[in-house]
Amino acid sequence: xxLRKITALFSALVIAVGLTACxxxxxxxxxxxxxxxxxxxxEATAAETTKGSGLITVGFAQVGHESDWRTASTNSVxxxxxxxxxxxxxxxxxxxxxxxxxxxxxxxxxxxxxxxxIDPIVATGWDTVLTEAKDAGIPVIVLDRTIDxxxxxxxxxxxxxxxxxxAAGAWLQAYAELKGIKELNILVIEGTTGASAQIGRTDxxxxxxxxxxxxxxxxxxxxxxxxxxxxxxESYCKSYEGKFNVVVCQNDNEAFxxxxxxxxxxxxxxxxxxxxxxxFDSTKAGLTELLAGNFNSDFQCNxxxxxxxxxxxxxxxxxxxxxxxxxxxxxxxxxxxxxKSITYTNVIDKSVTEDLxxxxxxxxxxxxx
Ligand code: AHR
Numbered sequence: 001x002x003l004r005k006i007t008a009l010f011s012a013l014v015i016a017v018g019l020t021a022c023x024x025x026x027x028x029x030x031x032x033x034x035x036x037x038x039x040x041x042x043e044a045t046a047a048e049t050t051k052g053s054g055l056i057t058v059g060f061a062q063v064g065h066e067s068d069w070r071t072a073s074t075n076s077v078x079x080x081x082x083x084x085x086x087x088x089x090x091x092x093x094x095x096x097x098x099x100x101x102x103x104x105x106x107x108x109x110x111x112x113x114x115x116x117x118i119d120p121i122v123a124t125g126w127d128t129v130l131t132e133a134k135d136a137g138i139p140v141i142v143l144d145r146t147i148d149x150x151x152x153x154x155x156x157x158x159x160x161x162x163x164x165x166x167a168a169g170a171w172l173q174a175y176a177e178l179k180g181i182k183e184l185n186i187l188v189i190e191g192t193t194g195a196s197a198q199i200g201r202t203d204x205x206x207x208x209x210x211x212x213x214x215x216x217x218x219x220x221x222x223x224x225x226x227x228x229x230x231x232x233x234e235s236y237c238k239s240y241e242g243k244f245n246v247v248v249c250q251n252d253n254e255a256f257x258x259x260x261x262x263x264x265x266x267x268x269x270x271x272x273x274x275x276x277x278x279x280f281d282s283t284k285a286g287l288t289e290l291l292a293g294n295f296n297s298d299f300q301c302n303x304x305x306x307x308x309x310x311x312x313x314x315x316x317x318x319x320x321x322x323x324x325x326x327x328x329x330x331x332x333x334x335x336x337x338x339x340k341s342i343t344y345t346n347v348i349d350k351s352v353t354e355d356l357x358x359x360x361x362x363x364x365x366x367x368x369x
Contacts, residue, residue, distance in 0.1 A: 055088040056317055059108030060117040064096040066224045067253040068283045072369030073144060073303035080306030096192060098122055105129050109136045115313055116140045122194035123148040139316060143305055146196040155312055157305050157326040161197045162347040164299045165204020167332050167354065168248065168278050170344035171297050173212055178338055184246050188219035189232045189258060191250040201250050201280060208344070217244055222254040229254025233261030246276045252286030252298070255279040259294060270294040271335050282333050284367040290335050290359045302328035303369055333359045
């Protein structure tokens with residue numbers, strides 16, 4: 001067992017003894033976000049000590065395996081929550097099935113794991129099961145996507161999806177101005193309906209589209225998969241033949257499928273083509289398409305949350321206060337060097353100017369996913 005772990009368990013024991021000695025009084029630790037979460041963290045510590053196992057048991061209900069991004073997320077969590085790092089990880093791939101995900105969480109509660117981690121397929125339908133976890137004294141951590149209808153979890157680590165959509169819109173606005181493109185007729189391939197990644201990217205992009213009077217011809221779900229993206233794009237190519245000049249795909253895999261469909265329909269896209277192709281995720285394969293000029297821009301969503309998750313769990317075990325919201329660092333990638341930055345009003349109504357990074361082969365070679 002690592003020294004860090006021994007120290008963590010020792011701190012946990014001290015706090016648990018403290019809690020027993022102070023029974024009848026209220027223990028509160030102040031955090032930046034308030035005291036509720038800190039109290040939950042203290043409860044988690046007590047639960048961990050009473051179970052007394054050397055490893056921290058964690059049940060992780062993962063969305064599925066729909067995309068390269070998802071595989072990277074799974075690998076990141078598995079590597080960080082390894083036995084060598086002091087964790088016993090129970091991993092469930094929920095295959096994009098919300099009922100299966102709720103069942104996985106209930107199974108974790110029944111197994112009495114120390115912590116539950118959920119990457120919610122959809123943003124709603126969570127309050128009942130989170131109440132069950134809370135009643136069972138099992139702290140829940142939310143990863144990547146958000147939960148909108150319950151606050152019964154300790155912390156969240158992930159991406160600000162609405163900002164990603166806003167950034168994509170702001171880039172398109174600046175790009176169209178630069179190239180003198182007066183009319184934008186846009187087709188959107190959304191992610192899984194009801195997922196916060198789909199909701200945020202759709203809303204953020206639409207806000208800029210509406211402000212500029214762009215024409216969103218259609219917006220359908222491609223389920224965040226390559227096959228889904230291809231099927232939607234095949235139908236778009238038939239229904240909107242010759243009528244569109246922008247395609248927005250809400251992840252790289254959908255964009256690969258859209259490329260196949262446009263190739264088959266004889267539609268040209270990318271830096272030298274007739275259609276501007278925008279994507280999200282910035283996977284190694286996505287950045288490769290960007291460097292080749294087949295995508296025009298790719299807005300990163302960072303799946304490497306494992307180390308932050310492990311750190312957060314260790315802090316909870318140690319009874320330390322934790323950040324209740326942690327945003328992953330992200331980069332906006334482009335192919336052409338002309339535009340250096342974009343300025344837009346972000347999700348908290350603050351004007352921000354963010355750099356655009358021109359992709360290089362070195363970046364692709366060093367990309368971790
Ligand atoms: O929730 C993150 C999104 O889900 C990623 O953009 C996508 O690739 C994944 O499937």
